[in-house]
Amino acid sequence: MRHTLASSIMLSSMLIPTVAHANSSSDDATVSTPTVRISTGVIAPILIGNLAVQLPSGLPQSFAPLDSQVGISLTVDESGQPQNVKVVKSSNPYWDARVVAAVQKSHFKPGKVDNTPIPVDMNLTVNIAR
Numbered sequence: 001m002r003h004t005l006a007s008s009i010m011l012s013s014m015l016i017p018t019v020a021h022a023n024s025s026s027d028d029a030t031v032s033t034p035t036v037r038i039s040t041g042v043i044a045p046i047l048i049g050n051l052a053v054q055l056p057s058g059l060p061q062s063f064a065p066l067d068s069q070v071g072i073s074l075t076v077d078e079s080g081q082p083q084n085v086k087v088v089k090s091s092n093p094y095w096d097a098r099v100v101a102a103v104q105k106s107h108f109k110p111g112k113v114d115n116t117p118i119p120v121d122m123n124l125t126v127n128i129a130r
Contacts, residue, residue, distance in 0.1 A: 045076040045108040045120050053095070053102045053128065068092075068128040070099040078117040080108040091128060099126045 071089025074082045085103050087096045103124065111120035 041113050042118075042120065043112045045080065045111040045122060048080070048107045048109055051102050051106055051126060053098045053126070068095065070096055070126045070128065072099065072103055072124040072126060073121070074103060074124065075119050075121050076108045076110060077119045078110055080110040080117075082106060082108065083119075088123065089125075095128055099128070102126075 068091040069089065070087060070091045072085060073088045074085045077083050082103055085100050087100060090096050091099075103126075110117040112118060
């Protein structure tokens with residue numbers, strides 16, 4: 001009984017793909033051909049220069065965190081200016097505000113499609129270290 005049950009389970013799993021292929025018709029006019037995605041053609045924005053967050057004078061060097069990251073979400077517009085800058089991963093409120101201010105002052109080479117500048121949403125991770 002066990003051999004019959006085991007062989008019927010194994011045999012049924014081998015026939016399922018055969019049945020699936022038998023039902024599809026290659027000359028059926030309603031079968032759509034899959035679309036092949038070649039490329040979006042989008043060239044990502046590029047940060048021009050460095051993103052510098054300065055420690056204010058008068059604060060000890062130890063005030064800067066050893067290793068910290070601030071995640072930023074922004075839109076780079078057609079002229080390369082950052083818009084809608086928001087913190088998505090916080091380090092602490094002091095450094096978050098400094099990073100947002102630095103990103104808002106920065107300039108990007110705008111993203112393009114077919115050599116036409118376009119606004120591009122992007123995420124940016126800023127590493128803060130001493």
